[in-house]
Amino acid sequence: MKNREELKKEIRALLKERDAIMIAHNYQRDEIQEIADLTGDSLALSQAAAESPSKVIVFCGVHFMAESAAILSPHKTVILPRLDAGCPMAEMITPEDLIKEKAKRPGVPVVAYVNTSAAVKALSDICCTSANAVKVVDSVESEKVYMIPDKNLSHYVSLSSKKKMEWWHGFCPTHERLKPEEVIKAKEKNPDAVFVCHPECNPEVVKLADHVCSTSGMYKYAKASSAKTIIVGTEMGILYKLKKENPDKNFIIPSNSLICPNMKLTTLEDVAESLREMKNIVRVSEDIREKAKLSLDRMLKVPRDF
Ligand code: 13P
Numbered sequence: 001m002k003n004r005e006e007l008k009k010e011i012r013a014l015l016k017e018r019d020a021i022m023i024a025h026n027y028q029r030d031e032i033q034e035i036a037d038l039t040g041d042s043l044a045l046s047q048a049a050a051e052s053p054s055k056v057i058v059f060c061g062v063h064f065m066a067e068s069a070a071i072l073s074p075h076k077t078v079i080l081p082r083l084d085a086g087c088p089m090a091e092m093i094t095p096e097d098l099i100k101e102k103a104k105r106p107g108v109p110v111v112a113y114v115n116t117s118a119a120v121k122a123l124s125d126i127c128c129t130s131a132n133a134v135k136v137v138d139s140v141e142s143e144k145v146y147m148i149p150d151k152n153l154s155h156y157v158s159l160s161s162k163k164k165m166e167w168w169h170g171f172c173p174t175h176e177r178l179k180p181e182e183v184i185k186a187k188e189k190n191p192d193a194v195f196v197c198h199p200e201c202n203p204e205v206v207k208l209a210d211h212v213c214s215t216s217g218m219y220k221y222a223k224a225s226s227a228k229t230i231i232v233g234t235e236m237g238i239l240y241k242l243k244k245e246n247p248d249k250n251f252i253i254p255s256n257s258l259i260c261p262n263m264k265l266t267t268l269e270d271v272a273e274s275l276r277e278m279k280n281i282v283r284v285s286e287d288i289r290e291k292a293k294l295s296l297d298r299m300l301k302v303p304r305d306f
């Protein structure tokens with residue numbers, strides 16, 4: 001068995017040989033983020049997938065992210081090193097569910113968080129991520145909007161949008177585990193700290209936040225903040241870059257349960273093996289891909305919220 005350094009070397013060599021780019025979500029294991037060509041939030045990674053000139057994209061994240069890359073770049077080979085890395089929130093709404101909800105609201109546009117399957121995106125009007133959700137909802141030319149699948153993100157958007165909103169009842173099991181009492185406890189222990197959280201957190205947690213943003217928004221916020229201690233309400237993979245970029249600051253994750261098991265599946269060995277054998281390729285059927293691409297393309301024209 002190869003050790004960690006040998007695997008990293010092999011991966012870098014294979015990436016070159018295959019004309020591949022390795023991109024990783026901000027929640028991935030430290031060693032994956034360390035050797036990736038690019039790390040980012042869902043929006044940055046979608047943009048990178050759409051724009052990269054490489055023939056192969058190795059997507060270290062969860063299934064819907066690799067699927068979005070395959071939708072945006074049909075002529076590229078998209079590898080998800082662990083095909084079993086799904087997103088439980090994305091699995092909370094099926095195309096059949098959405099067809100039923102649309103029938104109840106004729107003419108109401110559907111805004112789909114990117115954490116959805118390609119088939120669900122194909123039935124939606126526009127996608128959004130946590131970095132542009134407010135601007136996307138406001139960009140829709142309709143007084144009413146139906147948002148899927150995250151009830152927490154939808155509630156957060158409804159606080160600042162003028163649209164009449166209804167939403168599906170999905171949620172992220174990882175962010176939902178963070179309890180307001182845990183945040184209050186961390187604040188009591190660190191009275192000078194600020195609290196930043198992801199909009200996938202429960203509204204009771206969001207209420208306590210000094211700032212609410214996407215994972216990449218948290219890097220910007222941490223750099224700009226004058227606070228020396230920052231309590232962070234999101235998956236703990238975020239700590240890798242936060243600590244690296246702000247060695248003089250102290251970051252606190254208020255709950256030990258803020259860990260997404262799916263985001264942690266991908267190992268260096270999985271990346272090396274997928275590249276060696278060119279396996280674990282994500283494909284989307286052409287009829288679904290074309291429709292889902294319209295929703296993603298519309299989103300990519302909207303600027304970030306932060
Ligand atoms: P962002 O990185 O886009 O904020 O998304 C968080 C997330 O839960 C991805 O699965």
Ligand code: SF4
Binds near residue numbers: 089115172173263
């Ligand atoms: Fe899905 Fe939540 Fe994991 Fe993100 S953190 S992949 S939303 S389960």
